[in-house]
Amino acid sequence: MIASLGLILLCQLAGEAIARGFALPLPSAVIGLLLLLLLLLARDWSELLARGPLRDGGLETTARGLLAHMSLLFVPAGVGVIQQYDLLAAHGVAIVAVLIGSVLVTLMVTVATFMLAVRLMARWRTPR
Numbered sequence: 173m174i175a176s177l178g179l180i181l182l183c184q185l186a187g188e189a190i191a192r193g194f195a196l197p198l199p200s201a202v203i204g205l206l207l208l209l210l211l212l213l214a215r216d217w218s219e220l221l222a223r224g225p226l227r228d229g230g231l232e233t234t235a236r237g238l239l240a241h242m243s244l245l246f247v248p249a250g251v252g253v254i255q256q257y258d259l260l261a262a263h264g265v266a267i268v269a270v271l272i273g274s275v276l277v278t279l280m281v282t283v284a285t286f287m288l289a290v291r292l293m294a295r296w297r298t299p300r
Contacts, residue, residue, distance in 0.1 A: 176225040176234035183208040 187204025190196065196203070212231070215221040225231050253260070260267065 173230070173234050173237075176231045179211075179225045179231060180208065180234070180238075183211065 184201065184204040186207055187202070188200040190203050191198060191200035211221070211226070215226045225234070
């Protein structure tokens with residue numbers, strides 16, 4: 173488990189170095205996840221990489237453990253929100269309105285995208 177955690181953190185560190193080194197507008201965590209995904213795909217193609225934490229699902233087991241306790245990771249974010257309580261009190265109604273509006277827009281765009289995808293898939297499946 174320690175080796176798996178080390179591998180995950182190493183991918184995160186590499187993502188941070190790439191994001192800062194190349195001044196990419198992409199979050200370093202996303203780059204780290206992409207690196208981890210590439211590593212897992214390479215492991216499936218090559219037996220040479222199926223060693224250490226990448227062998228026998230060790231990385232997957234560690235990732236499941238992290239996901240099971242992910243709620244602990246939201247504690248610092250919650251503390252940060254509480255530290256900005258005066259800002260929330262001053263603009264709370266506007267923030268709630270923006271949140272509700274953005275959820276509604278997101279739902280409408282998702283439904284439209286889904287309907288478009290269903291129509292395209294139906295068109296491709298019907299023989300001409």
